[in-house]
Amino acid sequence: MAKPVSLGEFEQVVLLAILRLETDAYGVTIRSEIAKCTGRDPAPGALYTTLDRMEEKGVVRSWLGEATPQRGGRAKRYFALTKVGLDAVVSAQRAYQSLLNGLDILGGAHAYCFSN
Amino acid sequence: MRTASAIEWIFCRLTTKERAAAMLGDLLETGKEKGKLWFWLSVSGVALSLFWRRPLAFFVAYYAGSQMQYFSIMASMHHHPGNLWMQVYGLLDELVDTMWCLSLYAAIRYGLQERTTQMALAWTGICAVTIYFSWQPIVLTVSIGAAFCFVTTAMWTSKRRRESAVVLMTVAIGYAAKTLAAFSYLFLLTYCSSRAWGAKVIDSAIWFYYTESFLSFWVATSAWSYMRDRLMRRTLLESHGEML
Numbered sequence: 001m002a003k004p005v006s007l008g009e010f011e012q013v014v015l016l017a018i019l020r021l022e023t024d025a026y027g028v029t030i031r032s033e034i035a036k037c038t039g040r041d042p043a044p045g046a047l048y049t050t051l052d053r054m055e056e057k058g059v060v061r062s063w064l065g066e067a068t069p070q071r072g073g074r075a076k077r078y079f080a081l082t083k084v085g086l087d088a089v090v091s092a093q094r095a096y097q098s099l100l101n102g103l104d105i106l107g108g109a110h111a112y113c114f115s116n
Numbered sequence: 117m118r119t120a121s122a123i124e125w126i127f128c129r130l131t132t133k134e135r136a137a138a139m140l141g142d143l144l145e146t147g148k149e150k151g152k153l154w155f156w157l158s159v160s161g162v163a164l165s166l167f168w169r170r171p172l173a174f175f176v177a178y179y180a181g182s183q184m185q186y187f188s189i190m191a192s193m194h195h196h197p198g199n200l201w202m203q204v205y206g207l208l209d210e211l212v213d214t215m216w217c218l219s220l221y222a223a224i225r226y227g228l229q230e231r232t233t234q235m236a237l238a239w240t241g242i243c244a245v246t247i248y249f250s251w252q253p254i255v256l257t258v259s260i261g262a263a264f265c266f267v268t269t270a271m272w273t274s275k276r277r278r279e280s281a282v283v284l285m286t287v288a289i290g291y292a293a294k295t296l297a298a299f300s301y302l303f304l305l306t307y308c309s310s311r312a313w314g315a316k317v318i319d320s321a322i323w324f325y326y327t328e329s330f331l332s333f334w335v336a337t338s339a340w341s342y343m344r345d346r347l348m349r350r351t352l353l354e355s356h357g358e359m360l
Contacts, residue, residue, distance in 0.1 A: 026142070045164060048166075
């Protein structure tokens with residue numbers, strides 16, 4: 001079996017946002033989904049270079065959608081994960097999960113200690 | 117509307133037309149909610165993030181490539197007779213210089229994970245060692261063996277063959293442009309010397325050479341970017357069968 005593509009932290013955030021948005025993932029919605037879920041507003045430049053890089057790695061694919069008047073008649077560029085991308089994000093999340101196992105930092109006594 | 121077209125034109129210089137239009141569309145859509153200041157700051161941020169890698173890669177690779185070539189020459193001169201080196205290997209020396217510069221450019225611009233970068237670095241290493249240390253039988257044998265292995269793996273699949281073609285064609289373009297620059301400089305220098313035009317004109321000829329050398333590297337890096345983008349597009353189209 002081929003080794004999954006390695007992903008950076010921001011790449012994982014972007015991929016998970018695309019997965020959450022299903023068929024409506026384009027620049028504007030991806031940014032707002034990240035802001036809504038993580039509380040951080042990514043710079044458009046950082047987001048676009050990450051998306052371009054991930055497309056070149058074969059992690060996501062893109063296609064042009066409809067143009068709207070508020071976009072000055074410019075088409076939206078939609079994104080979706082490829083099989084490679086899905087494998088990569090699942091593998092990365094499994095790694096996080098196995099590191100978290102037995103730590104109990106998301107709830108319980110340790111969570112209380114961290115929050116104080 | 118005219119401003120948006122001007123911004124799109126700038127973005128088109130830095131990325132593909134479709135990507136440029138989509139990025140600007142996103143910024144216009146969000147800018148309506150967030151205001152003009154956000155819009156202009158975002159336009160500058162996007163332009164900068166698309167732009168900075170190429171000039172950085174260009175100048176660092178140009179300088180570092182020349183230094184790598186200098187170190188290679190110094191290492192080989194330690195054992196190698198100087199006169200023979202100057203006479204026989206002058207042109208090969210230019211080839212190694214071109215290869216170092218292009219490999220480092222690819223490493224900075226596209227990263228070490230990229231297959232074409234790895235290929236370029238491997239070929240540069242093999243060529244540098246073969247050219248500068250060819251008088252040592254063991255080194256020569258190992259280099260030829262490594263080159264044979266690389267050629268075999270580079271020809272294995274059609275994807276690898278296309279990647280090899282990008283590296284080979286870019287090096288060929290860069291080398292041709294650099295050799296042309298060197299010969300035109302030598303021609304100019306001989307012409308100036310024959311007319312006894314003095315040191316100032318010869319200084320200008322040196323500046324002429326540096327300008328030409330930069331231009332030749334710019335041509336080679338542009339060719340690399342163009343061919344790599346085409347290669348990437350083709351690879352993406354081929355991998356569409358694997359999509360979700």
